[in-house]
Amino acid sequence: MPFSSASGLPRLTRIAAFLGTIIAFSLICLAGKSFVKPVANSAKTYPAHDEHPTEHVIVAADPYDMADKAAIFSVKYQDHGYLPIFLIVTNDGNQPVSLTDMSAQLVTVNRTKLSPATVDDLYRRLSRPARSDVPSPLPFPRKKVKGAVSPQALEEISSAQFRAKAVEPHGTQSGFLFFDIDGISTPLAGARFYLNRVKDVNGNELIYFEIPMEKYLTAPTGKAATSNP
DSSP states (O other), rough: OOOTTTTTHHHHHHHHHHHHHHHHHHHHHTTTTTOOOOOOGGGGGGSSSSEEETTEEEEEEOOOSHHHHHHTTTOGGGGTTTTEEEEEEESSSOOOOEEEEEEEEEOOOEEEEOOOOOOOOOOOHHHOOOOOSSSOSSSSOOOOOOOOHHHHHHHHHHBBOOOEEEEEEEEEEEEEEEEETTTTTTTSSSSSEEEEEOOOSSBBBBOOOOEHHHHHHHOOOTSSSSOOO
């Protein structure tokens, strides 16, 4: 039976247009997908934590060192020499806790002290500016070409950062700290995470928090990360 252009062609055109719309919509949604910070549970539910019962404060450090966990990011931070650590602070007391002056540090087994990278540090590393100290083989000056950080990465870095200035009574605050581990092959083995200058409502500094990262490394499979995406 010969093909009828009057009946079959419009139908195929409608189907093609419909499929094209679905594909275009999917691409737009994928391109516009933004970073969503994990929902933190109480700090005491994470393997690597330090609890101060008398002060009613618990601090946990949850490294995002595995591919399945790091998949929440659009940027492959470890490829750029950074280790994201999810910091969780839970206040089980009846008074607020101040984090305005808090200071975090990751100390490796070799006693290398690593402080969290600043936003500018991350921008510089991710933009990968061309080195100007390498001699050019050409007889004329080489332009210094600067890299660029995508808008998605900029939004992600801003959204992921730990920015809380206080933890309300019976509340939890969380966010990421990024540590420069470039050149360090095993940054977590034997390392310790420290959090200092956490203060009570009267401005008195609490005892510093110390978290052996071996607690995370030796946790049973499936127990090393209890945050919900």
